[in-house]
Amino acid sequence: MRKKVVPTQVKxxxxxxxxxxxxxxxxxxxxxxxxxxKSTTRQIARKAGFSIGKLYEYITTKEDVLYLVCDYIxxxxxxxxxxxxxxxxxxxxxxxxxxxEYFRICDSMSDDILLIYQExxxxxxxxxxxxxxxxxxxxxxxxxIIDRGIRDRSIKxxxxxxxxxxxxxxxxxxxxxxxxxxxxRTITIDQYIEEQLQFILNSIGRxx
Amino acid sequence: MRKKVVPTQVKxxxxxxxxxxxxxxxxxxxxxxxxxxKSTTRQIARKAGFSIGKLYEYITTKEDVLYLVCDYIxxxxxxxxxxxxxxxxxxxxxxxxxxxEYFRICDSMSDDILLIYQExxxxxxxxxxxxxxxxxxxxxxxxxIIDRGIRDRSIKxxxxxxxxxxxxxxxxxxxxxxxxxxxxRTITIDQYIEEQLQFILNSIGRxx
Amino acid sequence: MRKKVVPTQVKxxxxxxxxxxxxxxxxxxxxxxxxxxKSTTRQIARKAGFSIGKLYEYITTKEDVLYLVCDYIxxxxxxxxxxxxxxxxxxxxxxxxxxxEYFRICDSMSDDILLIYQExxxxxxxxxxxxxxxxxxxxxxxxxIIDRGIRDRSIKxxxxxxxxxxxxxxxxxxxxxxxxxxxxRTITIDQYIEEQLQFILNSIGRxx
Amino acid sequence: MRKKVVPTQVKxxxxxxxxxxxxxxxxxxxxxxxxxxKSTTRQIARKAGFSIGKLYEYITTKEDVLYLVCDYIxxxxxxxxxxxxxxxxxxxxxxxxxxxEYFRICDSMSDDILLIYQExxxxxxxxxxxxxxxxxxxxxxxxxIIDRGIRDRSIKxxxxxxxxxxxxxxxxxxxxxxxxxxxxRTITIDQYIEEQLQFILNSIGRxx
DNA sequence: AATGAATGAGGGTTCATTCAT
DNA sequence: CATGAATGAACCCTCATTCAT
Numbered sequence: 001m002r003k004k005v006v007p008t009q010v011k012x013x014x015x016x017x018x019x020x021x022x023x024x025x026x027x028x029x030x031x032x033x034x035x036x037x038k039s040t041t042r043q044i045a046r047k048a049g050f051s052i053g054k055l056y057e058y059i060t061t062k063e064d065v066l067y068l069v070c071d072y073i074x075x076x077x078x079x080x081x082x083x084x085x086x087x088x089x090x091x092x093x094x095x096x097x098x099x100x101e102y103f104r105i106c107d108s109m110s111d112d113i114l115l116i117y118q119e120x121x122x123x124x125x126x127x128x129x130x131x132x133x134x135x136x137x138x139x140x141x142x143x144x145i146i147d148r149g150i151r152d153r154s155i156k157x158x159x160x161x162x163x164x165x166x167x168x169x170x171x172x173x174x175x176x177x178x179x180x181x182x183x184x185r186t187i188t189i190d191q192y193i194e195e196q197l198q199f200i201l202n203s204i205g206r207x208x
Numbered sequence: 209m210r211k212k213v214v215p216t217q218v219k220x221x222x223x224x225x226x227x228x229x230x231x232x233x234x235x236x237x238x239x240x241x242x243x244x245x246k247s248t249t250r251q252i253a254r255k256a257g258f259s260i261g262k263l264y265e266y267i268t269t270k271e272d273v274l275y276l277v278c279d280y281i282x283x284x285x286x287x288x289x290x291x292x293x294x295x296x297x298x299x300x301x302x303x304x305x306x307x308x309e310y311f312r313i314c315d316s317m318s319d320d321i322l323l324i325y326q327e328x329x330x331x332x333x334x335x336x337x338x339x340x341x342x343x344x345x346x347x348x349x350x351x352x353i354i355d356r357g358i359r360d361r362s363i364k365x366x367x368x369x370x371x372x373x374x375x376x377x378x379x380x381x382x383x384x385x386x387x388x389x390x391x392x393r394t395i396t397i398d399q400y401i402e403e404q405l406q407f408i409l410n411s412i413g414r415x416x
Numbered sequence: 417m418r419k420k421v422v423p424t425q426v427k428x429x430x431x432x433x434x435x436x437x438x439x440x441x442x443x444x445x446x447x448x449x450x451x452x453x454k455s456t457t458r459q460i461a462r463k464a465g466f467s468i469g470k471l472y473e474y475i476t477t478k479e480d481v482l483y484l485v486c487d488y489i490x491x492x493x494x495x496x497x498x499x500x501x502x503x504x505x506x507x508x509x510x511x512x513x514x515x516x517e518y519f520r521i522c523d524s525m526s527d528d529i530l531l532i533y534q535e536x537x538x539x540x541x542x543x544x545x546x547x548x549x550x551x552x553x554x555x556x557x558x559x560x561i562i563d564r565g566i567r568d569r570s571i572k573x574x575x576x577x578x579x580x581x582x583x584x585x586x587x588x589x590x591x592x593x594x595x596x597x598x599x600x601r602t603i604t605i606d607q608y609i610e611e612q613l614q615f616i617l618n619s620i621g622r623x624x
Numbered sequence: 625m626r627k628k629v630v631p632t633q634v635k636x637x638x639x640x641x642x643x644x645x646x647x648x649x650x651x652x653x654x655x656x657x658x659x660x661x662k663s664t665t666r667q668i669a670r671k672a673g674f675s676i677g678k679l680y681e682y683i684t685t686k687e688d689v690l691y692l693v694c695d696y697i698x699x700x701x702x703x704x705x706x707x708x709x710x711x712x713x714x715x716x717x718x719x720x721x722x723x724x725e726y727f728r729i730c731d732s733m734s735d736d737i738l739l740i741y742q743e744x745x746x747x748x749x750x751x752x753x754x755x756x757x758x759x760x761x762x763x764x765x766x767x768x769i770i771d772r773g774i775r776d777r778s779i780k781x782x783x784x785x786x787x788x789x790x791x792x793x794x795x796x797x798x799x800x801x802x803x804x805x806x807x808x809r810t811i812t813i814d815q816y817i818e819e820q821l822q823f824i825l826n827s828i829g830r831x832x
Numbered sequence: 833a834a835t836g837a838a839t840g841a842g843g844g845t846t847c848a849t850t851c852a853t
Numbered sequence: 854c855a856t857g858a859a860t861g862a863a864c865c866c867t868c869a870t871t872c873a874t
Contacts, residue, residue, distance in 0.1 A: 040842080
């Protein structure tokens with residue numbers, strides 16, 4: 001995965017990281033609230049406690065902020081999923097707990113995930129591909145667990161393929177972020193998780 | 209469902225419909241290509257063959273155009289799904305063919321569905337809810353088929369609930385629009401449909 | 417000579433001409449006083465009695481204004497020189513009176529000519545070449561008179577060539593605009609003209 | 625001639641000279657390429673190998689750099705002309721060789737001379753007058769040679785005056801810098817020099 | 833009813849200059 | 854002393870919306 005580099009005029013890399021995190025923190029909230037296009041660079045700067053000039057020392061373009069934000073969110077999801085994966089137990093057990101954890105992450109990062117869906121198209125092709133690539137990487141984490149389960153025979157999969165199943169898991173997690181406004185009228189996140197888990201497990205054979 | 213009313217200065221309702229369809233046709237392509245925010249009212253007017261003044265006789269706000277477009281797309285999906293539903297045969301048979309048709313619709317309306325995901329947040333709460341409500345209505349069409357299948361015993365559903373399953377179907381259709389860029393490298397839409405169909409059917413019991 | 421076209425959003429060509437003349441009139445004074453770079457588009461608009469939006473309906477870029485101004489000035493010089501040229505009399509007589517008139521034009525348009533020398537480099541290559549081409553055209557007017565004089569034997573020219581002599585005339589006219597601040601301490605424009613006329617005539621042989 | 629003083633925070637005068645020469649060297653190329661206004665202080669500092677802070681220890685204002693550059697260029701011309709002047713031989717001989725040398729200098733310093741014409745107006749009145757004064761001084765070098773020629777009777781001048789002739793020489797040298805883009809299509813610098821020399825000598829009487 | 837010229841607030845971005853470290 | 858991060862006024866330009874014709 002190529003990692004897009006956002007140019008800066010500031011030399012000290014530690015400072016750059018620190019300041020960019022401030023920019024990200026300020027922007028995530030702002031973009032969630034009013035979207036990328038309706039947020040102004042001045043608002044971003046103010047929320048970050050920056051002067052407008054300072055902001056532009058750490059980015060080149062307003063779009064850079066969006067990229068930083070999208071990348072940060074995906075990084076967060078990826079790390080959380082990685083941490084949720086346990087190597088102990090069968091692949092099936094691993095998958096179950098990973099799904100549960102992942103759905104919880106989706107719940108707690110609802111707004112952030114929604115943000116990516118809505119604003120990713122505002123990124124330049126270049127940056128967009130970098131962000132999408134990270135999504136694929138997260139998906140592959142699930143694919144690997146499924147493959148492990150197939151190898152240790154705890155998972156029996158005819159159709160769909162491991163890859164597609166992994167994508168399905170990803171999307172059913174995201175689904176909660178889109179449809180929570182409606183679903184949460186009748187079910188809780190815990191119920192959602194358990195029902196969807198059953199739904200998914202239906203395709204990998206009964207427990208041995 | 210409240211239907212949001214977009215005010216117009218023109219009296220003749222037929223004319224209004226005709227003109228608005230022109231506006232929608234022009235805008236859909238424009239919004240898909242460059243997004244709502246990057247499209248200008250001048251561009252919309254020009255593409256529709258209107259003067260900017262004429263455009264504003266049929267809308268009040270640029271956002272009205274987005275609403276018209278989102279509503280039009282959803283209307284299209286709803287009608288297509290309705291047409292795909294057959295009352296003949298068991299609920300299960302009905303569901304199978306409805307899912308197949310629906311996935312095809314999602315494939316052919318990919319760009320349009322994506323557009324809604326991306327721009328719906330730019331609508332005012334009011335308009336947004338109207339659009340979302342139509343999505344729920346489409347979902348209910350599936351829910352009804354599932355309920356019929358349960359009643360005629362062709363479908364046996366423990367978990368998830370009929371409602372959640374309907375939502376899952378909806379989202380797995382949409383999924384193709386988000387992830388086609390990646391999935392289509394290894395599978396065709398036909399394969400996608402069949403695999404996902406199996407995935408879904410796994411939760412409604414073996415064929416009797 | 418390619419004539420660079422400055423795009424406009426306004427359709428009525430008469431209006432465009434009228435408004436652009438207003439822009440030119442406002443800008444010439446402004447640019448002479450403070451130069452192109454130190455003049456802001458808002459100042460230009462205000463001086464022209466325009467809103468900033470109106471200004472940008474008639475141009476695309478600030479640089480367009482500079483082009484309009486440079487072209488206008490050169491057009492003025494060209495027309496004035498053309499009017500100063502008489503076909504009656506010998507080529508020599510024609511040249512003498514053309515030079516006198518031209519030097520007067522340079523005197524009265526001092527600031528404008530200076531402006532072109534100073535700001536032409538701020539034009540894009542394209543626009544710059546168009547402006548320079550007009551300068552060559554004016555020079556050719558003198559060259560043609562000289563050639564006529566050579567044909568009717570009223571002018572006898574060894575060196576420099578007719579072309580170079582024409583350029584010299586041009587530049588000695590411009591010279592007054594650069595060095596007036598110093599020369600005018602000791603001589604008047606009338607003296608300047610007569611002395612330079614003799615200087616130039618020295619190279620085209622004694623009167624027959 | 626008042627010599628404008630550019631203030632500095634640094635005490636050691638040798639160091640100041642050395643550093644300023646670095647600034648000048650960096651800026652000349654920069655200004656020629658993109659003009660004074662489009663060059664940033666950061667670019668100047670970088671090209672000179674300075675930090676921006678260091679740059680500002682040797683100047684007070686960006687405009688100071690322009691003054692340093694203009695002054696440096698004029699100083700170069702003046703020194704070159706002075707070196708080209710020989711006291712041996714008649715005034716006429718001296719003048720001929722001085723003109724030839726001067727025209728060569730103009731050719732080789734084309735870009736620099738052009739720069740002064742274009743940017744001098746960006747200097748404050750104060751600095752501008754200092755720069756212009758040096759131009760007058762160079763002109764006076766020619767005036768003095770002409771006067772010597774008149775005294776030793778190798779030059780016979782009716783009109784124009786020695787002073788105006790000196791100015792003409794100056795400007796005909798500069799002319800090559802403005803019009804080289806066009807003239808060099810048909811003549812070389814050597815031809816230019818000889819033709820212009822004849823043109824100038826036409827006004828100082830036949831060789832005795 | 834139709835046109836399109838006009839408005840001007842507000843957008844993203846730059847850059848000379850300062851000053852804490 | 855030397856550095857370079859920080860400031861923020863000011864720049865050019867856009868565009869949704871209005872309204873005189």
